[in-house]
Amino acid sequence: MRDNSKREIILEAAKNCFKDKGFYGSGMDEIAKKAGITKSLLYYYFKSKDDIFIALLEESLERLLENLSKCRSDDLRVRFENLLENIKKESDVLTIGLVDMLMEDTKTNVIMELSKLEFSKSEFKNKINEKNRLLYVMFIMRAIMFFSLKGKISECFGISARNAELINKEDLFNLYKKINEEDIL
Numbered sequence: 778m779r780d781n782s783k784r785e786i787i788l789e790a791a792k793n794c795f796k797d798k799g800f801y802g803s804g805m806d807e808i809a810k811k812a813g814i815t816k817s818l819l820y821y822y823f824k825s826k827d828d829i830f831i832a833l834l835e836e837s838l839e840r841l842l843e844n845l846s847k848c849r850s851d852d853l854r855v856r857f858e859n860l861l862e863n864i865k866k867e868s869d870v871l872t873i874g875l876v877d878m879l880m881e882d883t884k885t886n887v888i889m890e891l892s893k894l895e896f897s898k899s900e901f902k903n904k905i906n907e908k909n910r911l912l913y914v915m916f917i918m919r920a921i922m923f924f925s926l927k928g929k930i931s932e933c934f935g936i937s938a939r940n941a942e943l944i945n946k947e948d949l950f951n952l953y954k955k956i957n958e959e960d961i962l
Contacts, residue, residue: 784822787812788836791829795873800830830873837870857953861920861946868924912956920949 790812794803805826809819823829841863848859864871923930923945931938 783814783818787814787819787822788829788833791826792833792869792873795830795833796869800826800873833870833873837867841867853954853957854950857950860953861949864917864920865924868921871921872925909956912952916949916952916956919952923949 787808791803791808794808794811797803798807803826805819806816808826808829809816812819823832844863845860848856850856850859923942927938927941931941934941936944
């Protein structure tokens with residue numbers, strides 16, 4: 778087994794532990810056990826649970842950036858669909874980051890990093906103002922929360938998960954359109 782694959786196994790095990798028990802409910806012993814390695818080998822790769830968490834977030838953000846940079850469409854709906862699909866794919870890790878941020882843990886600031894993603898593209902730089910940034914952060918948080926809680930939301934309101942997603946998606950698109958309007962002050 779190559780070093781890189783051991784690292785990936787550890788990160789996958791940690792992601793599953795964090796997903797099952799939350800960041801604060803998971804320990805290094807449990808991560809090592811789930812990864813099928815010794816605790817000493819785990820410490821060889823990562824000094825702490827925080828380091829594992831940061832590595833997961835960094836990889837998630839890298840995948841998001843890579844996928845977003847591939848979308849060069851001028852069509853707002855296409856860009857929105859691409860962004861939303863990528864948030865959905867990364868929602869397990871992003872949810873952990875969101876919970877971490879809401880718990881006021883300042884070790885990482887995943888939502889603020891996410892807020893820079895699309896607006897870092899040169900074609901959007903002239904449109905940015907404080908309100909747009911705030912709306913974009915709220916858009917990201919809402920998308921993450923929805924994907925994290927879709928089952929519970931559907932159950933609570935007695936609608937199918939598919940219908941809940943369609944309703945949320947349309948509302949999110951309206952917010953996304955608003956963010957991308959040039960004259961928001």
